[in-house]
Amino acid sequence: MNQENLFKVIGEVLAQIALEVTLLLPKILITLVVFIIAFLIIRMLNAFLGKLLKIAKVDDAFVRFSGFSLPFSLEKFIVFLANIGIFLIAFYAIINLFLEPRYIQLINDGIYYGARIISIIIITLVIFAVFNAVTIRTKVDPRIRTYPLVIIMLLVTAMLIDITALSSEIKGALAAGLSIGVGVAIGAFALWFFFHEYLDAYFKTGGRVSEGAHK
Amino acid sequence: MDNRVKNIVVLRLNLAIWQVNVMWMKSEDSRKIAWALTLEILLAGAYVSLTRGLFIIYLTSIGYSVDSISFVTLSSALSSIIFGILIYKRPNFIIRRIKAKLITFHALERLTWMIIPLTQNLFTILSLYSIQLVSSFLINTFISYIIYGSLTEDLIRDVTAKRSAANGVSSIMGFLAGTALLAFLPPESKFKYIFIMGSLIGLVSTLIVATLNVSHLEGKMFPEAVEEPERIFSSSIFSIVFFSSGNILGIVWAPYVIRYLGGADYIASLMSLAGTMSNSVASLFWRRRSFKSLHFGLIANALGPILILVTPWPVAHVGINIYTSFTYTGASFITAFLFARYNRWFGAIKSGILLVLFNSCAQLVASITGLLIKENFIILFLAALSAKLAASLLASLTIPETALIPENLARTYSQILYNSSLMGYQMGVELSKETIMMALRFLALLLTVIILYMIYYILWILINLG
Numbered sequence: 001m002n003q004e005n006l007f008k009v010i011g012e013v014l015a016q017i018a019l020e021v022t023l024l025l026p027k028i029l030i031t032l033v034v035f036i037i038a039f040l041i042i043r044m045l046n047a048f049l050g051k052l053l054k055i056a057k058v059d060d061a062f063v064r065f066s067g068f069s070l071p072f073s074l075e076k077f078i079v080f081l082a083n084i085g086i087f088l089i090a091f092y093a094i095i096n097l098f099l100e101p102r103y104i105q106l107i108n109d110g111i112y113y114g115a116r117i118i119s120i121i122i123i124t125l126v127i128f129a130v131f132n133a134v135t136i137r138t139k140v141d142p143r144i145r146t147y148p149l150v151i152i153m154l155l156v157t158a159m160l161i162d163i164t165a166l167s168s169e170i171k172g173a174l175a176a177g178l179s180i181g182v183g184v185a186i187g188a189f190a191l192w193f194f195f196h197e198y199l200d201a202y203f204k205t206g207g208r209v210s211e212g213a214h215k
Numbered sequence: 216m217d218n219r220v221k222n223i224v225v226l227r228l229n230l231a232i233w234q235v236n237v238m239w240m241k242s243e244d245s246r247k248i249a250w251a252l253t254l255e256i257l258l259a260g261a262y263v264s265l266t267r268g269l270f271i272i273y274l275t276s277i278g279y280s281v282d283s284i285s286f287v288t289l290s291s292a293l294s295s296i297i298f299g300i301l302i303y304k305r306p307n308f309i310i311r312r313i314k315a316k317l318i319t320f321h322a323l324e325r326l327t328w329m330i331i332p333l334t335q336n337l338f339t340i341l342s343l344y345s346i347q348l349v350s351s352f353l354i355n356t357f358i359s360y361i362i363y364g365s366l367t368e369d370l371i372r373d374v375t376a377k378r379s380a381a382n383g384v385s386s387i388m389g390f391l392a393g394t395a396l397l398a399f400l401p402p403e404s405k406f407k408y409i410f411i412m413g414s415l416i417g418l419v420s421t422l423i424v425a426t427l428n429v430s431h432l433e434g435k436m437f438p439e440a441v442e443e444p445e446r447i448f449s450s451s452i453f454s455i456v457f458f459s460s461g462n463i464l465g466i467v468w469a470p471y472v473i474r475y476l477g478g479a480d481y482i483a484s485l486m487s488l489a490g491t492m493s494n495s496v497a498s499l500f501w502r503r504r505s506f507k508s509l510h511f512g513l514i515a516n517a518l519g520p521i522l523i524l525v526t527p528w529p530v531a532h533v534g535i536n537i538y539t540s541f542t543y544t545g546a547s548f549i550t551a552f553l554f555a556r557y558n559r560w561f562g563a564i565k566s567g568i569l570l571v572l573f574n575s576c577a578q579l580v581a582s583i584t585g586l587l588i589k590e591n592f593i594i595l596f597l598a599a600l601s602a603k604l605a606a607s608l609l610a611s612l613t614i615p616e617t618a619l620i621p622e623n624l625a626r627t628y629s630q631i632l633y634n635s636s637l638m639g640y641q642m643g644v645e646l647s648k649e650t651i652m653m654a655l656r657f658l659a660l661l662l663t664v665i666i667l668y669m670i671y672y673i674l675w676i677l678i679n680l681g
Binding site: 045048049052053055056057058061078081082085086088089092093096108 | 655656657659660662663666667670671673674677678680
């Protein structure tokens with residue numbers, strides 16, 4: 001390739017880039033406008049929702065009706081959900097401009113996966129909050145506290161397995177194992193909880209239990 | 216200085232000022248005011264008969280149903296009550312530039328009647344009627360203020376009775392003129408002529424009002440605190456209950472005689488005429504009577520609904536109306552005379568406003584009762600009877616001036632009634648506040664959820680578009 005041809009190729013490439021940029025320019029401008037509008041809507045919505053939630057006092061109402069408090073503010077969470085919603089609307093508006101439907105499907109799958117992770121996090125937080133409230137209310141012995149904690153951890157693990165990239169057979173096997181484990185653990189706990197005095201006496205006396213021993 | 220002591224000092228000061236004011240006013244000046252006000256009502260009575268007295272007939276003649284008429288009267292009564300409460304809370308409006316304001320509203324009320332027959336639009340009529348009622352409220356308040364602020368207790372009794380008698384006589388004249396004009400004028404324009412004629416007569420009474428000298432009332436101080444609130448409370452409750460009974464009877468009696476007993480139309484007119492005449496005579500009869508005699512009138516008046524219910528002959532109801540009007544006038548003087556007595560420490564301004572407010576409240580109670588019970592005559596008469604008995608009971612037990620029990624005991628009952636009502640009121644206010652706040656919170660939460668729903672609904676549409 002001689003020098004003249006090289007310049008020609010570079011010129012064509014630049015012309016192609018310039019043409020594509022020129023073609024993209026309206027879309028880029030629209031994207032900018034969409035972002036600005038989304039930003040403004042988020043700002044206004046935050047202020048408006050802030051005032052509404054200040055009147056509604058959702059956190060107070062939740063504590064009053066449920067008897068326990070969540071580790072995060074429900075009011076902030078609602079505002080966060082609204083912000084995410086607006087952001088996603090803007091995002092989808094933009095990707096509809098730039099991408100073809102098959103790529104959009106990919107993004108949809110990605111968002112769906114993200115939503116599953118977020119839902120697991122929220123469920124875990126709620127379960128822990130409820131567990132905490134119940135143990136405080138019923139004044140459970142600290143040693144016994146660890147037991148339901150283990151059960152909860154097993155359940156959370158089952159949920160996490162569901163979102164991993166493992167094969168469905170492995171996922172099924174793990175979930176079945178965990179379910180059997182949780183079932184057996186609850187059964188053993190129930191046996192101990194209702195009959196521990198009787199069992200203590202039984203083992204201490206080597207199998208000879210008097211009639212009133214369990215009383 | 217403690218607030219209570221400060222209030223008492225202010226009250227005493229006001230009392231002294233009022234006494235000096237009344238003493239300073241020559242008896243000739245007082246008499247002038249008394250005659251001017253009597254002359255004013257002598258013309259105003261005819262004006263009212265020719266305008267407000269025919270208003271319902273006018274609405275019916277242009278095709279409005281009972282519901283629309285009730286809507287007009289109820290909304291207008293409500294607007295005058297709201298205005299009355301505002302004035303009661305801020306009475307400064309009444310004590311500055313009294314004469315100018317009185318003449319303005321006096322003329323405005325009359326001029327409004329010239330415009331009403333020019334329109335048939337419900338909301339225009341409603342607005343004009345509301346303006347007219349609010350003006351009327353203010354005029355009555357100003358006049359009550361002039362009477363209670365300028366005259367001694369005896370003269371107040373005298374003027375109240377004379378005005379009542381003059382009003383009766385004038386109403387009869389207006390009523391006769393109205394009937395004649397309705398019969399002889401051409402149907403398409405008769406209300407225009409009658410209302411304009413009534414307004415012109417009313418404007419002559421405005422000229423009489425313009426001659427009043429009320430400079431002594433300008434900027435007059437009024438007590439901020441009420442010395443004996445329980446007495447005012449008992450008297451107010453009594454007045455509203457008693458006037459409500461009268462208003463309920465006013466709504467139900469004529470239709471009962473015509474529709475239920477099958478009396479002729481003229482019987483209703485005759486009843487009204489006889490009642491007004493009886494009222495005029497009764498005003499002069501009761502004016503110098505003691506509170507105990509007036510209380511007797513009240514008890515006698517309670518027999519009215521029973522007599523109505525047990526008398527099946529329509530003509531006999533004319534006689535019953537003479538009896539009930541006569542006793543009603545005496546019983547209604549209890550309120551006027553009580554406030555003439557309280558005037559010294561309660562203040563003329565508040566007395567004036569309250570006296571007018573009682574009537575508005577009673578009208579409202581009667582309108583609501585009428586709307587709820589509709590044409591169930593027996594229940595309506597029983598409601599009127601219950602109200603009259605309740606008023607008699609209140610007067611017998613809680614108002615020391617009229618009480619049938621020892622005065623000290625009546626004061627105690629009055630205090631108990633006041634305290635329990637105050638507690639109930641406070642509780643009611645708290646509960647209402649709580650309820651309103653709860654509703655607001657719920658609405659705010661609902662709005663938030665709707666916003667979230669809309670956001671995610673738009674998102675869902677966008678995702679499905681992709």
